[in-house]
Amino acid sequence: MASERIRLEDLDQEKSLKHEDYRKLLKNHQLELLNAQLILRERKRSVIVVVEGPDAAGKGGGIKRLTERLDPRIVRVHAIVKPTPEEFERHYLWRFWTKLLPHGQIAVFDRSWYGRVLVERVEKFCTQPEWMRAYEEINTFERQLSDDGVIFVKLFLQITKDEQLSRFKRREDDPYKHWKISEEDWRNRRHWNEHNQAAEDMFEKTSTDLAPWTVLPANYKWYARVKMVEAVAKRVSKALEI
Numbered sequence: 001m002a003s004e005r006i007r008l009e010d011l012d013q014e015k016s017l018k019h020e021d022y023r024k025l026l027k028n029h030q031l032e033l034l035n036a037q038l039i040l041r042e043r044k045r046s047v048i049v050v051v052e053g054p055d056a057a058g059k060g061g062g063i064k065r066l067t068e069r070l071d072p073r074i075v076r077v078h079a080i081v082k083p084t085p086e087e088f089e090r091h092y093l094w095r096f097w098t099k100l101l102p103h104g105q106i107a108v109f110d111r112s113w114y115g116r117v118l119v120e121r122v123e124k125f126c127t128q129p130e131w132m133r134a135y136e137e138i139n140t141f142e143r144q145l146s147d148d149g150v151i152f153v154k155l156f157l158q159i160t161k162d163e164q165l166s167r168f169k170r171r172e173d174d175p176y177k178h179w180k181i182s183e184e185d186w187r188n189r190r191h192w193n194e195h196n197q198a199a200e201d202m203f204e205k206t207s208t209d210l211a212p213w214t215v216l217p218a219n220y221k222w223y224a225r226v227k228m229v230e231a232v233a234k235r236v237s238k239a240l241e242i
Helices: 019-043 059-067 113-117 128-147 161-173 183-189 192-206 221-240
Strands: 046-052 075-079 106-110 150-158 213-217
Touching (some): 019 221, 046 221, 128 150, 128 192, 150 192, 150 221
Parallel strands (some): 075 106, 150 213
């Protein structure tokens, strides 16, 4: 487990990149990840990338840059929303087992099973005993998959509350992005401190040697996108020993 508690408010949100550096670094890390992807199948390994963070943190844009240069035949992106009635009647991990891919492929989760200890905890969609025991359930779930050859990369993108407000307002004013903002986003924002507390508890209890968390400051999108791709490429390359 992680030995030092991560404090989201302590992140350096001033980290940025010039456009020319952004383009160069992004291309280099995308190529590194593509080369690693080509080796996955012969090594009988697969990759699960978990992307979490507050609303408007840039998860979707980062995932686009993460996957846009990969072989689309062996990568899948799962955008996780609230459970269907069928899923709701089962254990919360059931719907994620059904999305796991064969060896040699990459699955990216835009939100994930960590909803149990994040939004479900904060919004009281589950009971306290349910989310408290979920930490060990999730660690066991990830350990089982790691033992089967899965490489985990868990990314948390964090922005400041002021930056989130700015992005919310831009979305409301942009007809091409208006669909990205909803009353649910504003409701979640009212519980900003509770969401941060839940995230910090999650890092402390579920960052393991097999599946560590990488927390990225994301006020500057170019910086966050490059660091997302770099984190995945480096971890997969290291796991494959290439």
